Amino acid sequence: MGSQHVIVVMGVAGTGKTTVGRLLAEALGVPYAEGDAFHPAANVAKMSAGVPLDDADRRPWLDAVGRWIRGRGAPGGAVVAASCLKRAYRDRLRAAAPGTVVFVHLTGDRALVGERMAARTGHFMPPSLLDSQFAALEPLQPDEPGLAVDVAGTPQEITGRALAALRAFES
Template sequence: MGVSGSGKTTIGELLAQQLGRPFYDGDDYHSAANVAKMAAGNPLTDADRHDWLATLAAHLGEWEAAGGAVLACSALKETYRQTLQGGEQLPLTWVFLDGSHELLEKRLEGRHDHYMKASMLDSQLATLEKPTYGIHIELTNSETPEQVVARIVAQLPARASQTH
């Protein structure tokens, strides 16, 4: 989890490969209306995110029943994370990818194939409620994605790091 530009997809794909689990990107589950709104430079509201989060929560239950998965999702607010956790209290391990404003902005400015633009970073950072649980990874310019994944794997609970 983390704001746009934190590397959720890149790190998530590598982590899923390392763990032998499928990878899913939460962005793929946004409605066309949400994507259009963000592409136009407008932040999503809680109401905009409601159905998206409910869909992801349902899938998380299915993926857990099938042996687990890695999901890249912003999950910016605690209420969003609680929705994703679901009433079943799924055994999720949260990994928060955090970075400086400058690092995140530079990454977003380098992306040209994504609807999320650098101009929306401030709104995401304003919405972000940093979790006080799970794995917190402070991003730097000097680490490769593989090094970040190695740090995550080293901190995963035994159950989460078991490959299938």
């Protein structure tokens, strides 16, 4: 796994996309990108002010992530952390690099994710936006290439479950 696909670690804020994404990339020996780094300054300012992004705000971000993905498919592979809460967002990324993207949806109970989000420091996404994230979330559908991994446990445990699920997904 990882030699030809770009793994998009997705989910609501606070599920550990960055941490798990980095650990997955390290385990697979592939490049990693933080999806938040692709947001235009206006998006960061909006979220920092506690205002959820709308679909129009997300288009340039998704296009930038899609360009990065397109440059890292077979051969090679990569991992990127990006919320991709809606099916339309995931479809946009898949269209940018057909046959390349596999989603790892980090899922968790609202209380656990809220605790983790409240405990983190130095991130522009305030805990007040978590409810809007859960409201926007459209889980992976059976026809989407990907899998769900529960976020209970340590980052290493979550990453181990993700790696096992990815191996099973590939076979």
